[in-house]
Amino acid sequence: MNAPLSAAALKQLPEPATIQQLHHYAYKARDAEETRHFYEDILGLPLYHIIQSDYVPSTGEYCPYTHFFFRLQDGSFIAFFDIGDDEKALPSPNTPLWVNHIAFRVDTVQELQNTKARLEAHGVEVLGVTDHHIFKSIYFFDPNGIRLELSAQLASDALMARESRTAHARLAEWTARKQQWRKERAAGLEQEPLKPQSNDRPEFVPDAEA
Secondary structure, three states: OOOOOOHHHHHOOOOOOOOOOOOEEEEEOOOHHHHHHHHHHHOOOOEEEEEEEEEOOOOOOEEEEEEEEEEOOOOOEEEEEEOOOOOOOOOOOOOOOOOOEEEEEEOOHHHHHHHHHHHHHOOOOOEEEEEOOOEEEEEEEOOOOOEEEEEEEOOOHHHHHHHHHHHHHHHHHHHHHHHHHHHHHHOOOOOOOOOOOOOOOHHHOOHHHO
16 A cells, blocks of 8 residues: 555545445356346345446456346345356455355344245245344345345434444554554564454353453
8 A cells, every 4th residue: 555645635636526325236146047036036136237248348358247236225236247157256265254245224123034034935044133232134145155134223323423423433442452463463472363442242252251
């Protein structure tokens, strides 16, 4: 990463674009029809648009593909590429399977429960309903090995606004702790995994560690 720009240089830059919403998130699909069945027939997201080509517009490389999009209620999309090899994307070797995921918002906890029942009837394993205090969620994997979450918001806009006012300070404290952890690691000191300064979810700590 380049060195930070000076204050004078920053003033010369145009304002950033007003990012309105997610347009789409794209993943590799093992099979287009298998993926369509899951997202359209089970989850209820309509297949909305398809792009097919032999060459990748952004890079110019040769890789025939079918790029297909499912529309969410707010007009955003989740999209996939079927490149014809019948293979899922490989998981990241240094990342736990629960980390990388995409979460969709639903209106009510009852909808979470209804969707869980629907998924399980189709043989999909579902975790939850999990209580995150500000929202509740269920978790499951699509046919491509992508972890999905459905979340029903519980916290009010006012509560979320209050939370936002402490977010930078909490992240700065984490960053300071991480810098110290890096120094100790560089010095060859024995270390445990870096832990946050507070635990917002004490109910999940085993009794022996409480």
